[in-house]
Amino acid sequence: MTDFNKERAKDEIAVSLTLSTFCMQRIGFSFNRPNSFASYYSQKLMFILSVCGICYHVFSEIVFIGLTLWNSPRVEDVVPLLHTFGYGALSITKVFVLWYKKDVFGQLLSELADIWPMSPLEEDAQNIKNKSLSALRIAHRWYFWLNVSGVWFYNLTPIGVYIFRVCRGQLAEIGFVWVSWYPFDKQKPVAHVAVYVFEMFAGQTCVWIMICTDLLFSGMASHIGMLLRLLQRRLESLAIVYKTDEEYYQEILSNVKLHQRLIRYCNNLEEAFSLVNLINIVLSSINICCVVFVIVLLEPFMAVSNKLFLGSALIQIGVLCWYADDIYHANAKVASAAYNSFWYKTSPRCRRTLLFLIKRSQKPIAFTAMKFTNISLVTYSAILTRSYSYFALLYTMYRDN
Structure with a gap:
């Protein structure tokens, strides 16, 4: 190229x-070097403030959960605290991986540009590319706005509850966004405002981190799926037009090399996100279970916010499983495409090379959770099943109490 x-x-x-980059900039992170010292230091300062903010946010929730367990270890007191803590803990993991693997992600984006399909393309190939980019764009917009609207419902709910109670003539005061512990009296006027602003900042920072990492993964995985489908198209039309034996062989060889590059790329992407995927798989069942419990049985004033949280949690783990499953099946279809490539019109040398491609395509490409399990739509089904099992257990404990 x-x-x-x-x-x-x-x-x-x-x-x-674009949306992933936009969210990264909100936390002071970028894969590109700043143009000036001022922008460099302002970016570093924003990143430090963001990380410190969410770290204290999660720490304060841990302390509050511990105090609650000590003073009132009832299901209805503890469970409403867990899903927001899980979301914050997952955000910390993701921002750590984003920072630690910064050079890896930058290299992956550069490698993707080397194998990116550029115009002019055949009509079918161009349609595959356009359809993939269009679907990705729609998915990213929906995911972005669902998460942003969800956190702002949380941020504004205490004010909404205050206005509601005042209108009904009840004694009311503005509460807080999250249930957290602070080493000072947060009910004093100045402290109250400062805590409220901090909690809005911490919650929004968690959402920026979640969005930017999820959209980065889904975008790169979607592009790999697209390239695998384009490879299928190239293989299926391999021997439609008559060529010399050498031309056939060189075209097959280029397809084999492209497939090998895509495999290496997927392996590098899987390694970069493997820890995040493990934490994601472990926490998702707990987060979904706890927020469903709160929606069904507790906190009517937080119903809308919690329903948006539930939608975000379901989509977040669903996106991970969907694109992992898409790559898994797209790679398997490369073998079928090679077999349907009119190989019988080619020479024995070309057939041996195609056989090598078929055998390699039959070995799955799978994203894993630190090698513990492969991620696919079957994983998504298992997460939902576990969530329901946990919910049934919590409901039984709640009903007995």
Whole structure:
């Protein structure tokens, strides 16, 4: 690929990850070096404030959960605290991985530009590319707005509850966004305002981190799925047009090399996100179970906020499983495409090379949770099943009490 085409490819990839980049900038993070010292230090300061904010936010929730367990270890007192703590803990894990693997992600984006399909493409290939980018864009917008609207419902609910009670002539005071512990009296006027502002900042920071990492993963995984489908298209049309034996062989060889690059790319992407995937799989069942318990049995004033949280949690783990499953099946279909490539029109040398491609395609490409389990839509089904089991257990304990 020429330098000009590579720059165009980078621009197209950047456009597909616009919302992810936007959220990264909100926490002071970027894969590109700042243009000036002022922007560099302001970016570092914002990143430090964001990380410190969410770390104390999660720490204060841990302390409050501990105090609650000590003073009132009832199901209805403890369970409403767990899903927000789980969300914050997952955010800390994701921002750590984002920072620690910064160079890896930058390299992956650069490698993606090297194999990015550029115009002019055949009509079928262009349709595959357009359809994939369009679906990704729609999914990213929905995910972005669901998460942002959810956190702002949380942020504004205490004010809404205050106005509601005042209108009904009840004694009312503005509460707080999250249930957290602070080493001072947070009911004093100045402290109350400061805590409320801090909790809005911490909650929004958690959402920025969650969105940017999820959209980064889904975007890169979607592009790999698209490239695998384009490879299928190239293989299926391999011997439709008559060529010399050498031309057949070189085309097959280029497809084999592309497939190997895609496999290496998927393995590198899987390694970068493996820890996040493990924490995600472990916490998702607990988060979904706890928020469903709260929606069904507790806190009517938080119903809308918690329903948006539930939708976000379901979509967040669903996106991970969907794109992992898509890559798994797209790679398996490469073997079928190679077999349907009119291989019988080619020479024995070409057939042996295609056989190598088929055998390699039959070995699954799978995203894992630190190698403990492969991630697919079957995993999503298992998470929902476990969530219901946990909910049934909590409901039984609550009913007995």
